[in-house]
Amino acid sequence: MNNKDLIALFEKLYSLGNYKEMIDKAEVLLKDNPENYFLWNTIAVAEKNLGNTEKAIQIHEDNIKREKNNFVAYGNLANIYKVQGKLNKAVKYYEKTLEINPSAADAINNLGVTYEEIGDTNKAKKYFEKAVKLNPNNRSANYNLGNLYRSSSLYDKAIDYYQRSKGLDISESHMLECYYYLGMKEEFYKLLKSLTSKNEYNPLIACLSSHATCVDDIEDDYPFCPNPLNYIYHSNLLDEGLIDENFIDSLNNSIDTIEVSLKKQPLLINGRQSAGNVFNINNPIIQKLNNIISKKIEFYKKLFVEDNIALIKYWPERYTNLGWFVEMDEEGSLKTHIHKRGWVSGSFYLKMPKDKKKDEGNIFFTLDGADYPKGKKEPYQFENKIIDLKIGDIVLFPSSLFHGTIPIKSKEQRRCFAFDISPHI
Numbered sequence: 090m091n092n093k094d095l096i097a098l099f100e101k102l103y104s105l106g107n108y109k110e111m112i113d114k115a116e117v118l119l120k121d122n123p124e125n126y127f128l129w130n131t132i133a134v135a136e137k138n139l140g141n142t143e144k145a146i147q148i149h150e151d152n153i154k155r156e157k158n159n160f161v162a163y164g165n166l167a168n169i170y171k172v173q174g175k176l177n178k179a180v181k182y183y184e185k186t187l188e189i190n191p192s193a194a195d196a197i198n199n200l201g202v203t204y205e206e207i208g209d210t211n212k213a214k215k216y217f218e219k220a221v222k223l224n225p226n227n228r229s230a231n232y233n234l235g236n237l238y239r240s241s242s243l244y245d246k247a248i249d250y251y252q253r254s255k256g257l258d259i260s261e262s263h264m265l266e267c268y269y270y271l272g273m274k275e276e277f278y279k280l281l282k283s284l285t286s287k288n289e290y291n292p293l294i295a296c297l298s299s300h301a302t303c304v305d306d307i308e309d310d311y312p313f314c315p316n317p318l319n320y321i322y323h324s325n326l327l328d329e330g331l332i333d334e335n336f337i338d339s340l341n342n343s344i345d346t347i348e349v350s351l352k353k354q355p356l357l358i359n360g361r362q363s364a365g366n367v368f369n370i371n372n373p374i375i376q377k378l379n380n381i382i383s384k385k386i387e388f389y390k391k392l393f394v395e396d397n398i399a400l401i402k403y404w405p406e407r408y409t410n411l412g413w414f415v416e417m418d419e420e421g422s423l424k425t426h427i428h429k430r431g432w433v434s435g436s437f438y439l440k441m442p443k444d445k446k447k448d449e450g451n452i453f454f455t456l457d458g459a460d461y462p463k464g465k466k467e468p469y470q471f472e473n474k475i476i477d478l479k480i481g482d483i484v485l486f487p488s489s490l491f492h493g494t495i496p497i498k499s500k501e502q503r504r505c506f507a508f509d510i511s512p513h514i
Contacts, residue, residue, distance in 0.1 A: 099115075108138045111131055112132050126159055126162070130149070130152060130162065137165075142369050142370075149163075150166070160186045160189040160190040164182070164195060167181075169369075171365060173365050173366070173370055174349040174370075175349065176206060183196050183203065187200070192223060194223060194227060198229050201216030201230070202233060205236075206352050210237060213233075226253075228253065228254040228256070229254070231250045231253040232257050235247045235254060239266070244271050245267075247267050248267045248268075251267070259430065261280065262289075262294050263293070265277060265293070266293060269301065269461065270461070270462065272462060277301065281294070285310065285311055290313050290399045291313070292427055292428060292430075292431055292488035293427065293429040295311055295314055296427050303470075304464040314398050317489055317490040318454060318456070320486060320487050320490075321486045321490075322392065324483055325481045325483070326381065327481030331381055332481065337480065340375070340378060341440065343374045344439075347375075349364060349367060349370070350364040350365070351363060357415065357423050358421055358423070359420050360415060361416045362416075363414045363415075365413070366409070367414065367506075379410055382410060382435070382483075386485070405432055405510070405513065408511055408513060410509075411431075411509045411511050412506060413506075413507055415505055415507055417504075425457070425491045425493040432488055432511070432512055433485055433486070434486060434487075435483060435485040436452065436483070437508070438481065438482045438483075439504045440505075442500075445497070446498065448475055449499065450478065450495060451476060451494070452492055452493070453476070453495055454476075454490050454492045455471055455474075456471040456490075
């Protein structure tokens, strides 16, 4: 089998999620060529996707020993550290990749993404523009530039870049959002109809459709999750006997001690949010929580299995659990938002002020947010719901539903572990 056929084979297995088969085939081929860094890289990529992150890191490090200028191994190490939320390490390895190969397009683009997560949008823009200059048809870099301009409320510019990245991730959904912000109702409803006809389902389209139909007093025909407030699940893991106080103490201690960067989060007031996916960190307490959440997600799906909505009917065959922690101090709050790349989202509560008054620190849900244009509607005309929280609570809900945190007046800290199931696109 020549190299071209070999690459095509592993790319196909990767796209199907057959990571164990990737490893098996690569190991067979390594018997005849034990120093082949491409085969070792293939195994490392598969191990990472199987959750064996530390094993993947070791293989990439061994690959660098085999060939010190192996920019692919440096790039893959950077990718792992970025996902783990170790952003400074990620920057270091992306820069090493580009030192060896200045035209490594993925590393240039991913370095921009990392700087964006750190909060340095100027550096992020610099690297996205560099990637586009190298290849004007680089859809990932165009998409990321679109996101930067959209975040800066430069919606016309954002649309231009989303046009260049059509078909990638949720570029058309973001274009739909830009039309909505600009009040371009004709273009908005035309694109919404097109996306609906293609069975394009994601939380952002659902949120926009729900908001627009409320503003315009028309029927919501987008079937992802009409009436999302009816799909909030609330329970307490302590009351269910799934965990005990020791587990919560251990999890709080793990969060206090793990090596993870903080993410720039403009919606968060007087608080902190971890970067990357904390579930990718090899910590037994965090992995136990991941298992508990996975079971709760399956329970949630079964709870609504009889409902004829796309949220359940088109439940993703392959998805990743994404997890991060959010802390708030006195006067802390989190503005309303949705999880655009999720499907079902949730939060698990580790610390709540003991002396909290009324609804402070509680999570609230609403059909309005993100400063979407409301027409003649007032905020109170959008339905909302508040969940009273205590330590050990878990809340699950459609990722399309706006939610936020009521400001904390107490001097005690509020901490939760937030999570999404994120479909593989």
